[in-house]
Amino acid sequence: MSKIRIKHFGPIQEGFPDEGGWLDIKKVTVFIGNQGSGKSTVAKLISAFMWAEKSLVRGDYTQEWFEKKSRLKDQLLRYHRLDSYLKYNGSERSALEYEGEACRILYQNGTLSIEELDRRSYQLPQIMYVPSERNFVAYVKSPKELKLSSDALMEFLTAFENAKQHLSGSLPLPVNQTQLEFDKLNDTLNLQGAGYKIGLTEASSGFLSLVPLYLVSWHLAETVKKQNASAREPMSSDELLRFKKGVEEIWANASLTEEQRQAALTVLSARFTKTAFINIVEEPEQNLFPDSQQQLLYSLLALNNLNSGNKLIMTTHSPYLINFLTLAAKAADLNNQNMSGLDGAKVHQIVPHAAATPGDDLAVYQFDEQNGSIRKLPSYNGLPSDAHELNASLDKSNESFAELLEIQQQGL
Template sequence: MIRLRVKNFGPIGPGLSENDGWIDFKSVTVFIGNQGAGKSTLAKLFSSFSWIEKALVRGDYESRWFARKGRMKSRFLSYHRLENYLEGARGSLDIEYQGHAYSIRYVDGQLIITELHHQGYALPQVMYVPAERNFISYVRNPRELKLSSESLKEFLTAFDQAKESLRGALKLPINDSEIEYDKLNGILNLKGPGHKLRLTDASSGFQSFVPLYLVSEYFASTVQIQRQKRQEPMSAGEAERFRKEVESIFANNTLTHEQKRLALSVLSARFNKTALVNIVEEPEQNLFPSSQWEILKSLLTFNSQGVQNRLVLTTHSPYIVNYLSLAIQGKHLHQRIVASGRQELLPKLEAIVPSQVLLDADDVAIYQCDERDGSINRLPSVAGIPSDRNLLNDFLRTGNDLFDKLLELEESI
């Protein structure tokens, strides 16, 4: 079980009230809550620790390099622009991560790293998809922008790689549309029934959806190919040469932090990444409810391609939570149909919820973050289905209650 415990960091106060504070990261993990409640903070910390664990397993550098005092703040918290959250903490800071291969705790400005038995560890491709992705449709090359966010720079680079990998048109799951890349002019074109236009001229929904879908599809496909190749690990001699090249990259002061990460990624291509950790902020951004269902189905499909894949979402949308309930109920119904021998009903179920989207209730965790006191609560379930008594649906009911009060006021006139 991969899990994270966070107390008194940024918007997070006491953290999770149960399970000794541990947030379990299942196959699908979702954070909901108001702005500034800590959803993205938790997702970014999970992203950072997942990357650190991967680098440790891969042997990029020794534990003592990570454990150096100030390293976490200057290199990893700053990567997601979280370093200022160390100031003005609500109380005693406590951040701890337990993965398959390493346990990592952040104490007194440095990391305490403990190696675990990791026979089942799958080297992941860790991808963070930021909410600020809309504008990148206008960018031909990541180098055109001078950004302070290293994570956004990396997503821009991934988007560029995904575009370059396109061979012909790629079918999109919404509006019977497809995307193609004009490499000569560096332009993404969106095609649909009776029209063709540049992505820069498309709706904001497409400008948010296409980068998310394209990068997710690209890495899911890449990881699946690498998994099937079953590449052999490096020999002792290769590992030693790899270590020296890594040291050379980080000793090169002429390279920016992003360039070092990219050089390290290229160098590490000889390793076989067999899992995708896809962390997505606000997948619903600028999308109609039916399109939110389509992007969720796509993300769940990519996630289902590997048993050790992880999908982490932050969302403000009640539709995302409700659609996850569909996927869980669909799984339950699938099991009942098979058990009863009524296989003739499976095509009808497939038409409602595709088989690759079905989710076991034990593989999903939804957490609510409260901006008022920094607390976190796991959303309860009823017969395995996420409760509709959640923050997002509560505000829908609040709107209805306010409208009822208006009607009562009108009747008193």
């Protein structure tokens, strides 16, 4: 299982005090906390280090290339606009460590080092970072129209465009029994509901947030599933030699810009079959009614369960999502129990079988913006605890209302 350890990086100060400071990256990992507490920071670091690990395994870049001074800051961190986070109170004290299935990456005292691990269990992933700024992508005809400072957002726009072009027929959305259709002639996405059909750009803010997230997630998860089903044998030694020669020729071509070199490496590396989908999603609940949050979450969990190596990593402000995750864990527990009289159909009506996720596969971490710390939400009988900051906010509002009623009584 992959894990990450962080100290003195952006809003993260001492980080996670337990388990040696290691945050487990489980099949479903959720980060909760106030604005500026570091949820997205950690999610982006996971994305960056997983990409580096994949690039090392494929041979896109060498260990020496990554270990070159400033490569972490100028390449991995700048991609997610985290390059300024290495400074902590005016000095560089950041300590970052990632341990994956294929390598261990350590950044300490301004130096990056990489240690290769046994790669036999490594599953080459398709990694997608779904940013919170996704709401406007429905209005963009082509990513080339925009000049964005965020490479991650640009990549998501490209993935959205690609998913749109591969959409044939209609795609059922997990909200309001709505279908998504793509009109290739007019290059528009349309929503088809009961008795209506409208363009996505005319839809509510909830659909503008949901459709890019779900379409890209569905397309990539299904693509990886198909690649797994039709996976051929690993590269032969001759094929691997030809691949490495192609990489060397790309690096030796001094006329290529960095962008052109990356594009050429991506095309060459496409020969490797991806066997896992890492879906990193910021705020999946954006602009959605609680029932819609539930249906979207169950759909993302179902996509996550398509392959054993898939992982779903989310940041959220929604107490509902944590509660719905608890339902998914309880449903998995019931599905695994051999109990006479257990009504599996009723369990399925509450949580679809495809979305059920064992509690051991879940990890929820709570971030504190006041002191830059992280704590792991405890679990009871495999279910996430409801004693977390999001539920505490709801309790606080109920207590405040009780106080107002008491004041009212005193005034009578």
